Amino acid sequence: MKQRSLFDVISPIMIGPSSSHTAGAVRLGLLVKNIYELTPKRVKFILYNSFAQTGRGHGTDKGLMAGLFGYGVDSDHIKNIFTMHQVQNTVYSYEYAQNPDRHPNSVDFILDGEINMKISGNSIGAGKVEIIKIDDFDVKIRGEFNTLLLFYKDKPGMISKVSTLIQDENINIASLECDRNARGQTASMCICLDSEISADIINKIQKIDDVYFVRNVKKLED
Amino acid sequence: MEYSINTFEKLLEECRINNKKIYEIMQEKEAYDLEITVETVREKVYKNILAMKAAIKNGINSKEKSYSGLCGDDCYKLKEKYSKVPSLFGKLYEKITMYSLATTEENLRMNKIVACPTAGSCGIVPAVIIALSEEKELTKDDEINALITAGTIGFVVSSKVAMAGAVAGCQAECGVASMMAAASVVQILGGNEFQIVNAAALAIKNLLGLTCDPVAGLVEIPCVKRNAFLAVHAITAAELALADIESKIPPDEVIDAMVQTGQLMSPLLKETSKGGLSLTKSGILLNERLGK
Numbered sequence: 001m002k003q004r005s006l007f008d009v010i011s012p013i014m015i016g017p018s019s020s021h022t023a024g025a026v027r028l029g030l031l032v033k034n035i036y037e038l039t040p041k042r043v044k045f046i047l048y049n050s051f052a053q054t055g056r057g058h059g060t061d062k063g064l065m066a067g068l069f070g071y072g073v074d075s076d077h078i079k080n081i082f083t084m085h086q087v088q089n090t091v092y093s094y095e096y097a098q099n100p101d102r103h104p105n106s107v108d109f110i111l112d113g114e115i116n117m118k119i120s121g122n123s124i125g126a127g128k129v130e131i132i133k134i135d136d137f138d139v140k141i142r143g144e145f146n147t148l149l150l151f152y153k154d155k156p157g158m159i160s161k162v163s164t165l166i167q168d169e170n171i172n173i174a175s176l177e178c179d180r181n182a183r184g185q186t187a188s189m190c191i192c193l194d195s196e197i198s199a200d201i202i203n204k205i206q207k208i209d210d211v212y213f214v215r216n217v218k219k220l221e222d
Numbered sequence: 223m224e225y226s227i228n229t230f231e232k233l234l235e236e237c238r239i240n241n242k243k244i245y246e247i248m249q250e251k252e253a254y255d256l257e258i259t260v261e262t263v264r265e266k267v268y269k270n271i272l273a274m275k276a277a278i279k280n281g282i283n284s285k286e287k288s289y290s291g292l293c294g295d296d297c298y299k300l301k302e303k304y305s306k307v308p309s310l311f312g313k314l315y316e317k318i319t320m321y322s323l324a325t326t327e328e329n330l331r332m333n334k335i336v337a338c339p340t341a342g343s344c345g346i347v348p349a350v351i352i353a354l355s356e357e358k359e360l361t362k363d364d365e366i367n368a369l370i371t372a373g374t375i376g377f378v379v380s381s382k383v384a385m386a387g388a389v390a391g392c393q394a395e396c397g398v399a400s401m402m403a404a405a406s407v408v409q410i411l412g413g414n415e416f417q418i419v420n421a422a423a424l425a426i427k428n429l430l431g432l433t434c435d436p437v438a439g440l441v442e443i444p445c446v447k448r449n450a451f452l453a454v455h456a457i458t459a460a461e462l463a464l465a466d467i468e469s470k471i472p473p474d475e476v477i478d479a480m481v482q483t484g485q486l487m488s489p490l491l492k493e494t495s496k497g498g499l500s501l502t503k504s505g506i507l508l509n510e511r512l513g514k
Contacts, residue, residue: 006252007266009339009376009385009402010347010369013273016329017288017441019340020386050388053494054439057290057512059332079332104388104493125386125394126339 012127014073020105021051021058024123026078027220029067031131031143032109032119034217042091042112043068050104051123052096061094064107072221073127137188138179143220145174145192148202153210154180154187162189165204171195186212225251228381230419230473233374237415244405244415245370248377267366267373270336274325274348277335281324288330290512293442297323315454317353322346322453326446339376339385342392342441343399345449347372350403350456354410364410371409372402375422383481387434387493390484396445396452397429397480403456404463413464421463423473425456430483433491435498438509444499 014023045064047055055061059078066078069086081087099106103122111117120133131141134149141147148166152158159178166173172194180187197216206214223240225247227233236247253260282301287294300320309316322345329335335344351368354360360368376385376398385394401422408418429452437443469476490497499505 004377004380005255006248006263006370006373006377009380010267010270010373011337013270013334013336014341015332016335016341016344017332018342019337020388022332022341023337050493053496054436057436057439058441074334104489105386123386125384125389126380127337 008126008128012073014127015075015078018058018060019127020123020125021055021060022063022078023073023127024105024129025051025055025060025063025107026067026071026073026075027127027129027143028107028121028123028131029064030070030072030220031067031121031129031141031217032111033068033070034143035119035131035134035141035149035215036111036117037215038114039086040068040090040111040113044093044095044110046095046097046108046110048097048099048102048106048108051107052098055096064109065092068109134188136181137186139188139190140177141190141217143217145194146196146219147217148189148191148193148197148205149213149215149217150189150191150205150211151186151213152189152208153212154182154184155210158187158208158210159189161208162191162205165201166191166193166197169198169201171197223250223254225254227251227374227378230378230423230477233378234415234419243367243371243409244374244418245367245409248370248374264366264370267369268362270338271351271365271369273334273336274338275352277325277328277333277344278321278348278352280333281328282320284324284327284331286331288327288440288442289332290438290440290442292437292440292508293330293446294327296446297327314353314357317356318349318453318457319450321353322349322449323446325349326449330440330442330446338372339380339398339402340387340395342387342445343395343449343452346396346399346453346456347403347406349449349453351406351410354407358410360410368406368410371418372406375402375405375419379477382477383484389492390481391487391492392432392434392448393426393429393480393484395434396448397426397432399449400425400429400452400456400459403453404459407457407460408463411460411464413460417463417466419473420469421459423469423471423476424462424467425459426480427469427471427476428455428459430480431487433487433498434493435491435500436493436495437500437505438512439495439500443505443508
């Protein structure tokens, strides 16, 4: 499914020094912001492997934080992110770990606030990123499509209910992936869409019985 | 148009069948995939060229050190040297070496650059294209054609390997940048499509096994100077290719060798700063000093 582009190779225009460790970190932060949507009271970052080994020198810590607060890869604020007012109002910490089962450039965001959430992602090269896990669910969100993310009770007919609502608005589904922790318990759905989805449809999906959580995870700008 | 260009062989095949240049195939494919016009693709490319020029302009006169204090004044030193003793190889060589250092030093200052293909290798393609553009008085269209040609090389390679030092060492960063730069030079100098691809193959063939062992984990030692070396390296590859000196191993097979070499390289030499230069006596000392 993965569609590649010329601009994967000759972009982004970004703050240095590392596309995987700085820009990739910013983009992971931006995706997490789009998923979490709220301002966390407390955030812990766990950096793995190469992110842990060389992250500080590459400004990975600054990049993750800048993204989480909505600053893009070319923002002049990345360099001084820890002096920003919003950041100083948040309790934050960084941990560094080695785990051969994780991607070389990998991170967990542990967010506390109105809701608690753990989000894991990888920086997979040249500034490209993927969110691979939210709490206990495997997901695949790369920020290349507007992605509808749902948590719901695992039962027959849910996919069809959701996809019908999307179809009614004449929006094409680029891909759809589901995961569940056990039959009849909570499941997750990631739907990549070819265009924008209206707030109205999202509201309707939210009102389907046994849908616990809906997010319209906006795709990342270049 | 819907072109399939996941290998160099397929890319050349599309050029042959459609009687088009590499950049034409790429811009049409990109326009098709992104559902935008070719003109919009070219304007997006030009935006990157303008950002490259801005980074060179900002970097060429700066001697601001990086946060670590290890690097940041190499371009300045080189410029001083050239003003007293010009390069053996003339003005173009002077510009290529200075522009690559200027761009890379902007990067380590946490200033704005264009990842091409990555940030650690951001100095190579711009140095070559912008220096040639100035010396050969290229038009905006020439510059765009050159950068799209460079990007196409990276695009093909990225179908086989991710552009990250952590995955395949510096082969996949400065190595690929040097391939891209070599291809852009052949495009600028009017070479044919095979010569363009061949130049890229010759460039990477002589960089196989290039490690990513940055001292103290910073994109500084050896990255900054390596950008200057591999910008010049690209010129050698382009000159050979323009003479029809062929890589005896076909370009796609050279990439296979690069991917395999990357897999065989120890993780200690792939962006973990646990081997090579980073583990020398001085490398360890610098790391300890910066840790304080």
